[in-house]
Amino acid sequence: MSISLCFLCLLPLIFIFLRKLQPSKWNLPPGPPKLPIIGNLHQRGELHPRNRRNLSEKYGPVVHLRFGFVPMVVISSKEAAEDVLKTHDLECCNRPETAGIRMISYNAKDIGFAPYGEEWRAMRKLSVVELFSSKKIQSFRYVREEENNLLVKKLSESASSESLVSLKKTLYTLVGSIVCRVGLGQNLHECEFIDEDGIADIVQRSELLTRTSMFSDLFPGRIGELIDLFTGQTKRLENAFSELDTFFQNVLDDHLKPGRRVQEGSDIIDVMIDMMRKQDSFKITTDHLKGMISDIFLAGVSTSASTMIWAMTELIRNPRVMKKVQDEIRTTLGDKKESLTEEDLNQLHYFKLMVKEIFRLHPAAPLLLPRETMSHIKIQGYDIPKKTQILVNAYAIARDPNVWKNPDEFDPDRFVDSSVDYRGLNFELLPFGSGRRICPGMAMGIVIVEFGLLNLLYFFDWGLPEKEAAKKITTGDGVALDLVQVVLH
Template identity: 35%
Template sequence: MFSPQRIETTKSLRKKKVQELVKFVSESSEREEDVDISRASFTTALNIISNILFSVDLGSYDSKISNGFQETVTAVMVAIGKPDLANFFPFLGFLDLQSNRKNMKGCTERLFRLFRGFMDAKIALRNESTDDVSDIDFLDSLLALTQGVEPELDNSDIEHLLFDMFAAGTDTSSTNVEWAMAELLKNPKTMAKAQAEIDRVIGENGVVQESDISELPYLQAVVKETFRLHPALPLLLPRDAETDVEILGFMVPKDAQVLVNVWAIGRDPSVWENPTQFEPERFIGKEIDVKGRDYELTPFGAGRRICPGLPLAVKTVSLMLASLLYSFEWKLPNGISPEDLDMDETFGITLHKTKPLQAIPVKKRTIS
């Protein structure tokens, strides 16, 4: 799923799903309605991943159709991110005093039921084999590994893998698009600069393609600056120390839980100038990237546990953002001025904007 070839074969799928987002925003603009950026970008991220995995849309832009999937994934992230007394007093674990385990179980069971439905449908169709490799989705490839005398996976492994993909890949990508849009609405000059670059490269009446992104250094800097100030997983994923280890004079005992605070690293004044300012210019002409080699900017982690979805995520976030900026001018609703835009953060395992961003789109050009 994450090999460069596989990511390349799903390029047109991402383009199609992002165009559906543009169409939805265009219709909202015609109806003079605000767009809930978090919900809209979550739907796009969800449909990209659900199509890669099972070849279906799981999300809907229609707010009347409850996006139960988004609620369940968000509930999972909240349950994982809640501080749990049992982390500090393991002997209390069995009491589940904050009901974290109970909530988590309810959400995972709901998702697993949905996955089992897709798996059963695929198994029923298994004999109708297809020769077209592009028709084979991730679930087909996983189910193939359950076959043979010595299967590499069983159905429970598959359910857990699918769970990881949705939990790790949907909310993270959409949160990033929302924070990028919020920062651009708060900094109109930066928004204008990003839009001018996109207009120059794409021209009139085009559609942003993934291949255009490499021609958009300022947009890439906007994405990196968003990752620096608003890393989707502010503490990465927890680790356990395998042995006693001394780091910078501090003893970390065996079995201690270790959290890496990339949120604080991104705002460290000894590393970054004007650390709290949104200044994409700081990355222009610099080699710093998010691929785990530059430790001052590791929103995807680094080393063995680095996010396997990194290449897919960077493409998805950049394409969504570039397309929203290319096709629309954006304004804040209810006369909110940029400097008054609320940027409060809610910490969990993912870093959410406390007040979801609502924005008014104004069409810049014809949308096909």
């Protein structure tokens, strides 16, 4: 009886698979052989972003994969990336949906994962005007300076007591405090509903939601949803999301509290609530509000904190570069400042090259957020049908030996006479993406990273602890250091 039931459940999948076996009329990109029904699912581990250079070396810069019934194309060269992000930007502006993304984006009511259209444009415009414009970024400069001064004070205490410092905890707390004050009107040091030291754990749980593939994501349809339900996948996903949703709801409830006292001026959530009450534009819902909170908190904290951790990792691994950067900072700014300001960043040159090299070697999103074609297009001569997911492997492109000399080496000097920048116009360096869906918070992210690193490198000297039990830098490229020794300069 159970065998018959399984056969009946799988019968529709078998029919779909047989239909897909018909000869394709498209000149599809090359790719590894696909197994019946599952496609390349058995190779997912081998197709990790950091391993995909091997894929492009074997099959070229445009590679066709199929995960279950989902067609996918991986882009691994600057020329192919330019085709996707510039030439065919409009046709590739959509986002694919997964169960995890639907949860974290509140049914695509955010900016990052919303489908391309009028509503997305309105939300993006709102974020740029109310949060990411030059004027807004400058107006919150005092917040970034206050939080960095607090960081220096705490690290000075650790240096005096000769205790080890967790870079991960320290930098996630720094960035989380800045992002929550600027974007969400929440002071984490006084907040009653979140532990400031637990920011990293919350962000990592959210990333699990976007990375987890459900059966229904790969085999769309009612049968896939039922299998997720029976296997407990749906329940596990909901449990992972529950804590995040509680935090977002608490932020929203705090903004909706009668007589709420706004200490630092209206934030973007206040503006959206006011628009919702007036309904003088597109219809803003609670899902839009929570989707915006999700974007600001998760994308804002994770990207900047991970970039700073990788920067300190590479500097400690490369004492020559560390010394060169710190010599420039301390010589240029003088050696007796009690605190720094963001204006100090304008005087530094090699320091900024170092930051650019970190963006190259360790993009916060090794694979840019996935896109989905809205119509048939051609990339490097290959047909890419409508509803194909496109993954731009920014990690592989930034380490392409055809573009970069000694691409795996940490060498800021490579940019000394180079005009290549990371703001979306040079397709060999795409840490923030490019085109219509370039990261709207790029300018904010850059200043958070630069000013945070400046404070770490001006006031302190860094090194690895001597204790054998301490976590040390691994030779693998995928793991950054955590516990470090800090000495007050």
